[in-house]
Amino acid sequence: MIGDADDRPDLGAMLVRLARSLLVVEKPILEAHDISMWGYAVLTALRDEPMRTQTALARSIGADKTRIIAILDELQRRELIDRDPDPADRRVRLLRLTASGRAVQSEAQAAIRAAEATLLDQLPPPDRQAFLQALVTLDNAAA
Amino acid sequence: MIGDADDRPDLGAMLVRLARSLLVVEKPILEAHDISMWGYAVLTALRDEPMRTQTALARSIGADKTRIIAILDELQRRELIDRDPDPADRRVRLLRLTASGRAVQSEAQAAIRAAEATLLDQLPPPDRQAFLQALVTLDNAAA
DNA sequence: TATTGTTATACTCTATAACTATA
DNA sequence: TATAGTTATAGAGTATAACAATA
Numbered sequence: 001m002i003g004d005a006d007d008r009p010d011l012g013a014m015l016v017r018l019a020r021s022l023l024v025v026e027k028p029i030l031e032a033h034d035i036s037m038w039g040y041a042v043l044t045a046l047r048d049e050p051m052r053t054q055t056a057l058a059r060s061i062g063a064d065k066t067r068i069i070a071i072l073d074e075l076q077r078r079e080l081i082d083r084d085p086d087p088a089d090r091r092v093r094l095l096r097l098t099a100s101g102r103a104v105q106s107e108a109q110a111a112i113r114a115a116e117a118t119l120l121d122q123l124p125p126p127d128r129q130a131f132l133q134a135l136v137t138l139d140n141a142a143a
Numbered sequence: 144m145i146g147d148a149d150d151r152p153d154l155g156a157m158l159v160r161l162a163r164s165l166l167v168v169e170k171p172i173l174e175a176h177d178i179s180m181w182g183y184a185v186l187t188a189l190r191d192e193p194m195r196t197q198t199a200l201a202r203s204i205g206a207d208k209t210r211i212i213a214i215l216d217e218l219q220r221r222e223l224i225d226r227d228p229d230p231a232d233r234r235v236r237l238l239r240l241t242a243s244g245r246a247v248q249s250e251a252q253a254a255i256r257a258a259e260a261t262l263l264d265q266l267p268p269p270d271r272q273a274f275l276q277a278l279v280t281l282d283n284a285a286a
Numbered sequence: 287t288a289t290t291g292t293t294a295t296a297c298t299c300t301a302t303a304a305c306t307a308t309a
Numbered sequence: 310t311a312t313a314g315t316t317a318t319a320g321a322g323t324a325t326a327a328c329a330a331t332a
Binding site: 063064066067089090091092 | 299300301302307308309
């Protein structure tokens with residue numbers, strides 16, 4: 001284990017702390033754009049591709065299908081998403097962003113990324129790139 | 144922003160997902176050692192140094208002072224910690240690990256570290272070191 | 287009066303199960 | 310019968326405020 005730098009906090013402890021501090025920073029940003037954390041997660045998931053069922057959307061953002069219903073109600077009411085029954089199978093709801101929803105997601109994400117940059121600026125640029133790359137790798141592996 | 148690799152999930156999203164998946168992996172490990180997540184956090188904080196007040200301990204692990212009371216009750220009942228009134232100021236409780244508490248923390252941490260290694264093994268060793276180093280830097284900065 | 291620890295309460299988040307409507 | 314969506318309920322986790330003991 002020589003050189004393994006084991007004299008550090010547990011990985012889980014550091015990740016939980018960092019995740020929590022990021023959520024604290026991002027909360028007021030999302031509030032400024034008048035959306036919730038889950039609302040933002042939904043908009044971001046739908047930006048990449050429309051979804052054919054609410055269950056699939058829920059799973060893609062790591063939520064329960066019952067948990068996103070109130071979120072979808074709100075997003076639909078504000079006309080940020082379309083949510084239409086599929087004519088081919090009237091049980092399912094076709095979900096996609098409206099132009100307005102796409103704009104809100106884009107603006108919120110820009111603000112989020114700027115806040116992230118403030119944190120990441122504490123790493124020298126090469127370390128920063130390596131960190132993000134490793135994070136993406138682990139994120140894909142964990143999924 | 145050339146070369147900034149912005150085509151990735153938000154930093155917060157990745158950190159939350161990774162933190163959650165680590166908690167899922169670690170939960171059965173801690174259960175096998177018959178301690179809770181917060182119990183483990185308390186034992187680990189006290190391993191590094193005894194604490195003079197419960198409030199200080201709570202803050203050091205990012206918890207509320209009211210939230211650790213049941214945890215301390217349990218740890219004390221099982222004789223994993225000592226929790227004695229300070230003769231110099233009878234309001235405060237002096238907190239430190241017992242020999243037994245130190246052993247439980249040590250065994251649990253070894254198991255936790257082994258589980259972490261399984262995840263980290265998905266990174267090439269040099270990337271792994273860089274990732275951990277960056278994480279420690281950000282963790283210190285965020286505190 | 288200020289502080290430590292404690293208790294009580296309420297609030298948020300989440301998980302589970304039961305219901306409807308379609309297939 | 311099986312599935313998508315919905316609703317209702319209960320549970321866990323958390324935050325806030327009030328209280329007792331001590332300084």
